[in-house]
Amino acid sequence: MSVPAVEVRNLTKVFPLSLKKEYLVAVEDLSLTVNAGEVYGLIGPNGSGKSTTMKVVLGLMAATTGSTKVFGIESRDVRSRHQIGFLPENPYFYKHLTGFETLKFYGRLCGLRGRELKDRANEMLALVDLEVARDRRLGGYSKGMLQRIGLAQAMIQRPRLVVLDEPTAGVDPIGSRQIRDLIFKLKEDGISVFLCSHLLEQVQEVCDRVGIIANGRMWREGPLHELIAIEDQTELVLRDASPALLERIRNLVASDSGGAELVRSGHPRTTLERLFLDIVRESREAKAKEDREKQASKGAKK
Amino acid sequence: MSEAANAETEERTVPRVPLFSPGRIWVLTMSTFTQLVRMKTFYFLIIFAVLVAAASNLNLLYTPAQKLRMLKDASFGAMSIFSWLFAIAATAVLIPRDLEDRTLYTILAKPVPRLEYLLGKLFGVLLTIGVALVVMQVLFTGFLFFREVTVLAAERQALEAQGGMSPEDIQAQLELIRAQGVQWQLLYALVAIFLKAGVVAAVTMLVSTFASSTLFTMIVATIIFLVGHFHKLAAGYWLHELGDSLVAKLVVKPVIMIIPDFRVFNVTENIVGGTPVTTGAMLALVGLALLYMAVYSAVALYLFIDKEF
Numbered sequence: 001m002s003v004p005a006v007e008v009r010n011l012t013k014v015f016p017l018s019l020k021k022e023y024l025v026a027v028e029d030l031s032l033t034v035n036a037g038e039v040y041g042l043i044g045p046n047g048s049g050k051s052t053t054m055k056v057v058l059g060l061m062a063a064t065t066g067s068t069k070v071f072g073i074e075s076r077d078v079r080s081r082h083q084i085g086f087l088p089e090n091p092y093f094y095k096h097l098t099g100f101e102t103l104k105f106y107g108r109l110c111g112l113r114g115r116e117l118k119d120r121a122n123e124m125l126a127l128v129d130l131e132v133a134r135d136r137r138l139g140g141y142s143k144g145m146l147q148r149i150g151l152a153q154a155m156i157q158r159p160r161l162v163v164l165d166e167p168t169a170g171v172d173p174i175g176s177r178q179i180r181d182l183i184f185k186l187k188e189d190g191i192s193v194f195l196c197s198h199l200l201e202q203v204q205e206v207c208d209r210v211g212i213i214a215n216g217r218m219w220r221e222g223p224l225h226e227l228i229a230i231e232d233q234t235e236l237v238l239r240d241a242s243p244a245l246l247e248r249i250r251n252l253v254a255s256d257s258g259g260a261e262l263v264r265s266g267h268p269r270t271t272l273e274r275l276f277l278d279i280v281r282e283s284r285e286a287k288a289k290e291d292r293e294k295q296a297s298k299g300a301k302k
Numbered sequence: 303m304s305e306a307a308n309a310e311t312e313e314r315t316v317p318r319v320p321l322f323s324p325g326r327i328w329v330l331t332m333s334t335f336t337q338l339v340r341m342k343t344f345y346f347l348i349i350f351a352v353l354v355a356a357a358s359n360l361n362l363l364y365t366p367a368q369k370l371r372m373l374k375d376a377s378f379g380a381m382s383i384f385s386w387l388f389a390i391a392a393t394a395v396l397i398p399r400d401l402e403d404r405t406l407y408t409i410l411a412k413p414v415p416r417l418e419y420l421l422g423k424l425f426g427v428l429l430t431i432g433v434a435l436v437v438m439q440v441l442f443t444g445f446l447f448f449r450e451v452t453v454l455a456a457e458r459q460a461l462e463a464q465g466g467m468s469p470e471d472i473q474a475q476l477e478l479i480r481a482q483g484v485q486w487q488l489l490y491a492l493v494a495i496f497l498k499a500g501v502v503a504a505v506t507m508l509v510s511t512f513a514s515s516t517l518f519t520m521i522v523a524t525i526i527f528l529v530g531h532f533h534k535l536a537a538g539y540w541l542h543e544l545g546d547s548l549v550a551k552l553v554v555k556p557v558i559m560i561i562p563d564f565r566v567f568n569v570t571e572n573i574v575g576g577t578p579v580t581t582g583a584m585l586a587l588v589g590l591a592l593l594y595m596a597v598y599s600a601v602a603l604y605l606f607i608d609k610e611f
Contacts, residue, residue: 060407061610078415085411086407093403106408109326109330109412110412
């Protein structure tokens with residue numbers, strides 16, 4: 001079995017709050033796995049711990065407890081970064097560099113040189129459709145163009161994992177669609193994608209597996225088709241069913257004393273958005289309950 | 303698959319990323335240099351050229367030697383102010399700006415150790431200061447040479463017209479003027495200014511690794527720079543007054559140790575005044591500056607290496 005692209009095991013991240021002896025638990029006992037070649041979406045409300053998790057995976061932060069690995073290498077090990085391409089939310093690269101110079105800069109940091117670097121930079125510019133803006137300084141780029149050049153720099157060294165933090169934040173629908181197509185292209189090329197996004201429709205469209213995080217905890221994780229399936233309903237899938245058989249099934253359903261009705265064939269599904277909202281509501285209720293219990297126990301001690 | 307085979311497979315999949323790469327540092331150095339150049343830093347050179355031209359054409363009631371000395375004073379003064387001010391301002395801005403713009407994330411998400419990032423930034427600032435100082439030195443030396451030639455010609459003419467002096471006396475008189483002209487020692491002054499700026503940049507980088515804002519970094523670095531010019535003197539007085547007291551141990555002695563002594567780099571005044579600085583003294587100064595830079599960079603790395611973004 002191949003090594004997972006990302007392996008997060010029992011990750012907890014605690015931030016001390018100023019000089020007070022108080023702490024903020026940003027992520028608590030979180031585990032997730034991004035398999036090689038899959039597109040994984042981590043979704044959650046603001047402040048749920050998505051970015052913290054991503055930063056720990058990238059080695060920009062250290063875990064308080066637990067471990068994170070990228071293709072089997074500890075995230076804090078600089079070698080793990082050779083396999084990663086990262087696009088932060090709303091990136092602003094060096095405005096004094098042109099698009100081409102930006103790609104050369106990041107390529108050189110990854111050890112690319114000479115003709116190989118030049119060809120790769122041109123290839124990436126073509127991929128993100130920025131050839132016309134090749135020699136324009138980034139100070140003159142629109143938000144969508146910055147996002148696309150960001151994606152190009154993320155892929156410059158041919159990483160096996162691309163980490164995208166809100167890749168379509170603030171991008172118009174056309175730019176958003178281009179980025180979505182690029183994610184499909186990455187998937188086709190066998191590159192693993194670890195995606196954080198608020199755009200649930202987009203996550204539903206591109207992700208193979210999804211994790212829903214709230215209040216620093218993983219509430220639900222699994223293949224998208226399983227997550228959005230309605231568990232208390234059943235779908236029968238028949239192969240080569242004759243019209244007579246189908247007719248008998250319809251008759252059987254019609255004769256059901258409970259008044260069942262065959263509405264349509266196919267698996268009934270909810271939407272990721274509805275599932276997400278349900279989970280967030282559930283997590284908030286659980287948190288409120290926890291807080292109430294804490295308050296009650298404090299009151300009882302006094 | 304056996305454990306040994308597994309380990310071998312894993313070994314093969316781990317990319318070879320050198321733990322320390324001068325090539326990556328050079329990439330970051332050149333990027334920082336380009337950034338600073340494109341921030342129109344070198345426009346200062348135009349101001350400098352105007353200043354030197356004005357100083358070289360001032361015809362105050364000075365002796366010829368004093369005229370040359372004034373030109374050197376003004377030029378080295380401007381070079382010194384530019385270098386330390388630039389070292390503080392540029393270094394204080396670079397890292398916080400990378401953080402605010404999230405450029406730091408994209409750089410550190412590549413296989414770039416934090417040591418290399420810090421060194422690349424520091425060397426980029428030093429390269430910019432070095433290039434600017436060399437250009438200023440060339441400009442200033444050109445003006446000084448031109449001024450020296452014209453002053454010498456005018457003085458020779460005046461002394462010969464005055465009469466009553468032997469050619470040897472005239473030559474001796476002119477030598478006194480030449481001593482204030484273009485000399486190899488001027489390069490030592492340039493090196494000393496550069497070294498001082500290097501130490502200032504290293505101190506500023508250290509402050510920027512824990513500071514919460516650019517403004518705070520600039521203020522603290524400037525205070526350290528100013529205190530570094532008199533703290534040894536003040537410390538001597540305080541240690542004499544306080545003896546081996548707790549205040550002396552907890553405040554005065556740590557301040558002496560932490561803050562560099564910037565006065566040792568003020569060799570320009572000696573050189574301008576005609577007192578030569580020996581090569582040995584210059585080498586000692588280079589060694590001291592490198593030591594200061596290494597220590598401040600090491601502490602900066604210690605603070606930066608586990609910093610969370």
